[in-house]
Amino acid sequence: xxxxxxxxxxxxxxxxxxxxxxxxxxxxxxxxxxxxxxxxxxxxxxxxxxxxxxxxxxxxxxxxxxxxxxxxxxxxxxxxxxxxxxxxxxxxxxxxxxxxxxxxxxxxxxxxxxxxxxxxxxxxxxxxxxxxxxxxxxxxxxxxxxxxxxxxxxxxxxxxxxxxxxxxxxxxxxxxxxxxxxxxxxxxxxxxxxxxxxxxxxxxxxxxxxx
Numbered sequence: 482x483x484x485x486x487x488x489x490x491x492x493x494x495x496x497x498x499x500x501x502x503x504x505x506x507x508x509x510x511x512x513x514x515x516x517x518x519x520x521x522x523x524x525x526x527x528x529x530x531x532x533x534x535x536x537x538x539x540x541x542x543x544x545x546x547x548x549x550x551x552x553x554x555x556x557x558x559x560x561x562x563x564x565x566x567x568x569x570x571x572x573x574x575x576x577x578x579x580x581x582x583x584x585x586x587x588x589x590x591x592x593x594x595x596x597x598x599x600x601x602x603x604x605x606x607x608x609x610x611x612x613x614x615x616x617x618x619x620x621x622x623x624x625x626x627x628x629x630x631x632x633x634x635x636x637x638x639x640x641x642x643x644x645x646x647x648x649x650x651x652x653x654x655x656x657x658x659x660x661x662x663x664x665x666x667x668x669x670x671x672x673x674x675x676x677x678x679x680x681x682x683x684x685x686x687x688x689x690x691x692x
Contacts, residue, residue, distance in 0.1 A: 482509075482510040482511075482512075483509070483510070483511050483512070484512045484513075485511075485512070485513045485514070485521070486513075486514050486516075487513065487514070487515045487516060487519035487520075487521055487546075488516050488519065489516045489517045489518060489519065489543075490517070490518050490519065491516075491519045491520075492519070492520045492521075492522075493520075493521050493522070494522045494682040494683075495521070495522065495523040495524070496523070496524045496526065496681055496682070496683055496686055497509065497511070497523070497524070497525045497526065497535075498526050498528070498686060498689075499525070499526065499527040499528065499529075499530060499533050500528050500529045500530060501529055501530025501531065501533075502529070502530070502531070503531055503558065503560075504531050505530040505531050505532075506530070506531060506532045506533075506534075507527070507530050507532070507533045507534070508534045508536075509525075509533075509534070509535045509536065510536045510538075511523070511525075511535065511536070511537045511538070512537075512538045512539075513538070513539045513540070513548070514539075514540050514542055515539070515540065515541050515542055515543070515546035515547075515548065516542055516543045516546065517543035517544055517545050517546065518543075518544075518545035518546070519543075519545075519546050519547070520546075520547045520548075520549075521539070521547070521548045521549070522548075522549045522682065523537075523548075523549070523550050523551070524551045524552070524553075524677070524680065524681045524682075524686075525537075525550075525551070525552045525553075525554075525564070526552075526553050526554075526677075526681075526686070526690065527552075527553070527554040527555065527556075527562055528555055528690070529555070529560075530560065531559075531560055531561070532560065532561045532562075532563070533554065533560075533561075533562050533563065534563040534565075535552070535563065535564045535565065535566075536565050537550065537564075537565065537566040537567070538566075538567050538569075539566075539567070539568045539569065539577070540569045540571055541568070541569065541570050541571055541572065541575035541576075541577065542571050542572060543571075543572050543575075544572050544573055544574045544575065545574060545575070546572070546575045546576070547575065547576040547577070548568060548576070548577045548578070549577075549578045550566065550568075550577070550578070550579045550580075550581075551579075551580050551581070551677050551680055551681075552564055552579075552580070552581035552582070552677070553581075553582055553583075553674055553677040553678070553690075554581070554582075554583045554584075554591060555583070555584045555585075556583070556584070556585050556586070556589035556590070556591060556621075557585075557586045557587045557589055558587045558588065558589060559587070559588050559589060560589045560590075561589065561590050561591065561592075562583060562585075562589075562590075562591040562592070563591070563592045564581055564591075564592070564593045564594070564595075565592075565593075565594045565595075566579060566594070566595045566596065567596045567597075567598070568596070568597050568598070568608070569598045569600065570597070570598065570599045570600060570603045570606045570608065570636075571600050571603060572603055573602070573603050573604045573605050573606065574604075574605050574606065575603065575606050576606065576607045576608070577597065577606075577607075577608045577609070577610075578608075578609045578610075579595055579597075579609070579610040579611065579612075580611050580676070580677065580680075581593055581595070581611070581612045581613075582612075582613050582614070582615075582673065582674055582676070582677055583612075583613075583614040583615070583623060584614075584615050584617065584670060584673070584674065585614065585615070585616050585617065585618075585621035585622070585623060586616075586617035586618045586621055587618055587620065587621065588618070588620045588621065589621050589622075590621065590622040590623065590624075591614065591622075591623045591624070592623075592624045592625075592626075593612045593614075593623075593624070593625045593626065593627075593642070594626045594628070595610050595612060595626070595627045595628065595640070596628045596629075596630065597610055597628070597629050597630070597638060597640070598630045598632075599629075599630065599631040599632060599633050599636055599638065600632055600633065601632045601633055602633055603632075603633045603636070604633050604634060604635040604636065605635055605636070606633070606636045606637070606638075607636075607637045607638075608629075608636075608637070608638045608639070608640075609638075609639050609640070610627050610629075610639070610640035610641070611627075611640070611641055611642075612625045612627055612641075612642045612643075613642070613643045613644075613673075614642075614643070614644040614645075615645070615646070615647070615670065615673055616644065616645065616646050617646070617647065617666075617670075623644045625642040625644060626642075627640040627641065627642050628640075647666060647669055647670075648669070651669060652665055652666065652669065655668065655669075678690055
């Protein structure tokens with residue numbers, strides 16, 4: 482369990498790297514409270530393990546508070562990945578951005594539940610939430626549920642979710658240029674996750690992931 486209070490004008494870059502074996506359970510509760518003009522940047526990277534559960538709660542208490550939350554989860558065999566996020570805009574002019582991506586293969590599965598709550602009178606907020614998933618087998622499963630609860634006017638909120646397989650046209654194009662299917666698939670997967678990896682603030686972790 483990690484609980485963080487960001488006081489006025491504070492900034493934190495935080496990366497959580499999760500690894501394990503075929504029997505490990507990794508359960509994380511991440512709670513943040515942000516005061517005026519604070520900035521919190523977090524990347525949650527789940528590379529391996531039997532079951533990973535991330536519960537994220539963030540309260541943007543005062544004006545100017547900003548959170549950027551990225552997630553990358555990879556699962557194979559019968560592994561499972563859970564990500565549940567709740568971001569509360571308690572004041573006007575607060576900002577949130579969520580970007581979660583998953584790669585699932587074999588008989589693995591995943592869940593993404595993302596809730597953004599805009600409280601009454603929390604005007605002029607900006608919130609963006611995205612969950613995209615790549616299924617590399619016919620037996621992999623993903624349940625994605627982005628949600629918005631808005632109780633104020635004059636706000637900008639977007640959310641979206643996609644789940645699909647490797648683009649057949651892109652794969653065919655690369656194979657027609659002499660690239661073997663396995664290598665072509667790897668290149669497309671790296672392109673899919675590069676947005677998340679490139680946004681990690683720690684170069685050593687970027688190099689360590691190196692899919």
